[in-house]
Amino acid sequence: METRAHHVLIGLFTVLAIIAGLVFGLWLSRSSHTQAYRNYEIVFKESVTGLSEGAAVRYSGIKVGSVTKLMLDPHDPRRVIARVQINANAPVRTDTRAKLAMSGVTGIATIQLSGGAPNSPPLQAKPGQLPIIVAELSPLAKLLASGEDIVSNINQMVVNTNRLLSDDNMQRVSRTLEHIDQATGAIADQREDIRLLLQQLAEASRSANTALQEAEKLMRQANGLMDTQGRSSMASLERVTANLDQLLQNNHQSLESGMQGLGELGPAIRELRQTLESVRAITRRLNENPSGYLLGRDKSKEFEP
Numbered sequence: 001m002e003t004r005a006h007h008v009l010i011g012l013f014t015v016l017a018i019i020a021g022l023v024f025g026l027w028l029s030r031s032s033h034t035q036a037y038r039n040y041e042i043v044f045k046e047s048v049t050g051l052s053e054g055a056a057v058r059y060s061g062i063k064v065g066s067v068t069k070l071m072l073d074p075h076d077p078r079r080v081i082a083r084v085q086i087n088a089n090a091p092v093r094t095d096t097r098a099k100l101a102m103s104g105v106t107g108i109a110t111i112q113l114s115g116g117a118p119n120s121p122p123l124q125a126k127p128g129q130l131p132i133i134v135a136e137l138s139p140l141a142k143l144l145a146s147g148e149d150i151v152s153n154i155n156q157m158v159v160n161t162n163r164l165l166s167d168d169n170m171q172r173v174s175r176t177l178e179h180i181d182q183a184t185g186a187i188a189d190q191r192e193d194i195r196l197l198l199q200q201l202a203e204a205s206r207s208a209n210t211a212l213q214e215a216e217k218l219m220r221q222a223n224g225l226m227d228t229q230g231r232s233s234m235a236s237l238e239r240v241t242a243n244l245d246q247l248l249q250n251n252h253q254s255l256e257s258g259m260q261g262l263g264e265l266g267p268a269i270r271e272l273r274q275t276l277e278s279v280r281a282i283t284r285r286l287n288e289n290p291s292g293y294l295l296g297r298d299k300s301k302e303f304e305p
Contacts, residue, residue: 036087036088037065037085037086037087037088038085038086038087038088038092038131039068039083039084039085039086039130040083040084040086040092040123040130040131040132040133041081041082041083041084041129041130041131041132041133042081042082042084042098042111042132042133042134042135043073043079043080043081043082043132043133043134043135044079044080044081044082044100044135045078045079045134045135045137046080046100046135046137046138047080048070048080048082048100048109049109050102050108050109051067051070051082051100051109051110051111052067052070052109053067053068053069053070054066054067055067055108055109055110055111056103056110056111057084057085057086057110057111057113058110058111058112058113059086059090059091059092059113059114060113060114061112064086064087064090064113065084065085065086065087065090066084066085067082067083067084067111068083068084068085069082069083070082070083071083082111083130084111090113091116091122092113092116092122092123092131092133093115093116093117093120093121093122093123094120094121094122094123095115095116095117095120096113096114096115096116096123096133097113097114097115097133097135097136098111098112098113098114098133098134098135098136099111099112099114099135099136099137099138100112100135100138101138111135113133
């Protein structure tokens with residue numbers, strides 16, 4: 001009896017120890033879990049197709065948590081609220097951004113976090129609420145949002161293409177190609193003439209270059225001659241001017257006397273001119289009527305009725 005009772009006590013002690021160990025492990029796990037993670041709510045203003053509970057939450061490509069719950073916003077069913085658990089060491093700040101992203105080619109959606117400047121304060125929650133991050137539109141959502149405009153532009157492009165490829169335009173294009181073919185054939189037939197023309201143009205260009213070189217040489221020679229002759233002419237002119245100035249200075253008094261003599265000679269010349277005019281008048285009258293002039297009788301004028 002004592003041996004059986006002893007075994008029962010040992011068994012009971014073992015069971016109690018196991019239960020205590022399980023309880024301690026569960027408490028330790030919950031305690032560490034509570035301390036290692038923080039809960040956040042991420043609000044999406046778009047469809048979250050492909051996102052499910054347990055999906056990864058990545059910060060700059062590194063997994064920092066997971067999605068614990070998905071639900072519609074009770075105040076606005078167009079919005080989706082994703083409750084996530086993120087590692088407490090993750091630097092979630094007030095300027096941290098979130099968006100929906102597809103993981104690889106599997107199509108599994110994940111939540112991507114980015115941003116967060118070092119000097120930004122940590123994201124805090126309002127009393128009684130979880131910290132909230134409003135997600136940006138994903139590239140796919142932006143593409144779908146602008147899909148209507150894209151489709152409209154594609155339709156317009158198709159209409160314009162059909163107009164461009166109309167029968168009339170195709171006929172014009174065909175005629176243009178025929179004309180180009182004819183012009184190409186004509187040019188091919190005149191290959192020899194074109195070659196000769198190009199040779200003549202090259203020869204004319206060379207001749208023009210030679211003429212320009214000769215003209216440039218002639219201009220240089222002319223410039224040199226003008227410089228030499230111009231200097232000689234200027235030197236001669238300076239010498240003549242100097243000699244003339246010296247002559248005027250040396251004969252200044254004689255010139256003044258001559259000018260005074262000319263001033264006195266003026267009245268005598270006028271009197272001589274008047275005398276000559278009187279002599280000329282007397283001579284003309286004497287030629288016309290010598291006897292009348294000498295006898296003092298003028299020739300009587302004839303009466304003209």
